[in-house]
Amino acid sequence: MPTFADDEVRAAALARIQRLRDAHPGGIPRAALKEGVTLHKERIPLWNNYRGIFKPAVLGADGAALSIQTSVESPYDDEHDLESGRITYKYQGTNPLHRDNVALRRAMELQVPLFYLVAIDPGVYDAISPVYVVAEEEARNQFTMQVDSAEARLLPQDFLATVVRREYVTRTVLQRLHQQQFRRLVLKAYREQCAICRLRHIPLLDAAHILPDRHPNGVASVPNGLGLCKIHHSAYDSNIIGIDAEARVHVRADILLEIDGPMLKHGIQETAGRKLVLPHSNTLKPNRHSLSERFERFLAA
Numbered sequence: 518m519p520t521f522a523d524d525e526v527r528a529a530a531l532a533r534i535q536r537l538r539d540a541h542p543g544g545i546p547r548a549a550l551k552e553g554v555t556l557h558k559e560r561i562p563l564w565n566n567y568r569g570i571f572k573p574a575v576l577g578a579d580g581a582a583l584s585i586q587t588s589v590e591s592p593y594d595d596e597h598d599l600e601s602g603r604i605t606y607k608y609q610g611t612n613p614l615h616r617d618n619v620a621l622r623r624a625m626e627l628q629v630p631l632f633y634l635v636a637i638d639p640g641v642y643d644a645i646s647p648v649y650v651v652a653e654e655e656a657r658n659q660f661t662m663q664v665d666s667a668e669a670r671l672l673p674q675d676f677l678a679t680v681v682r683r684e685y686v687t688r689t690v691l692q693r694l695h696q697q698q699f700r701r702l703v704l705k706a707y708r709e710q711c712a713i714c715r716l717r718h719i720p721l722l723d724a725a726h727i728l729p730d731r732h733p734n735g736v737a738s739v740p741n742g743l744g745l746c747k748i749h750h751s752a753y754d755s756n757i758i759g760i761d762a763e764a765r766v767h768v769r770a771d772i773l774l775e776i777d778g779p780m781l782k783h784g785i786q787e788t789a790g791r792k793l794v795l796p797h798s799n800t801l802k803p804n805r806h807s808l809s810e811r812f813e814r815f816l817a818a
Contacts (some may be wrong), residue, residue, distance in 0.1 A: 602684030707744025759815030
């Protein structure tokens with residue numbers, strides 16, 4: 518296996534990831550990641566589905582990690598701290614000298630950019646790049662990372678400016694990750710189907726907030742969420758449909774009188790009076806007080 522210069526491999530890999538993000542705005546499928554990147558007629562893998570920390574062989578034994586990933590059901594307690602604008606990433610195992618941990622530590626020492634793959638659905642990933650490893654806490658078996666903007670690598674490096682910028686960029690990314698995590702948890706609770714029409718195609722499903730983010734009780738937790746398809750999510754947000762405290766669907770009076778095509782008739786009008794398909798666990802069912810407050814807004818509209 519030939520070895521290539523780190524900066525050449527890393528630049529090609531990050532450019533490839535950006536192209537994949539542009540081509541798949543809803544999340545990069547595993548099959549696209551498996552294609553890797555070609556450099557000097559050599560195919561270089563970007564990540565390993567079975568390893569959290571990955572370094573391609575072409576970077577040599579002492580090379581730095583190129584990518585890290587968190588799966589939908591990760592066994593590690595990685596943390597996304599919106600307050601501090603930092604991400605903690607747990608060791609591979611507990612041995613600090615494990616080859617994967619050594620490769621990630623090397624990325625910290627060299628301050629080279631990586632990309633971070635976060636599963637948003639089984640086999641579908643959000644790619645975050647560039648990511649830098651900024652610290653290690655050996656006592657807690659973890660590294661600390663921050664996200665930066667791709668353009669920042671071309672700017673003169675001022676320490677204070679870099680710290681402030683990375684904290685801001687990381688918080689922005691973490692807000693997106695929190696919403697993706699909220700969607701995963703809600704869809705899992707609703708058995709990956711729309712609570713109104715039972716559509717089961719995951720790419721067409723959303724997690725709808727009952728009370729919005731800006732509301733004091735609008736937390737991103739399952740009891741403040743509903744698993745809905747994109748049509749019913751939009752109808753709920755637009756107050757075309759409402760859901761009362763008994764989890765029953767109501768359709769706005771003028772919409773019930775409207776004459777249109779089969780989507781309106783079967784997809785909206787015929788849902789009036791239908792009970793939602795709810796999570797089995799009482800702790801995951803929608804909060805009745807939140808449903809009631811949101812329903813009052815529907816009635817007012």
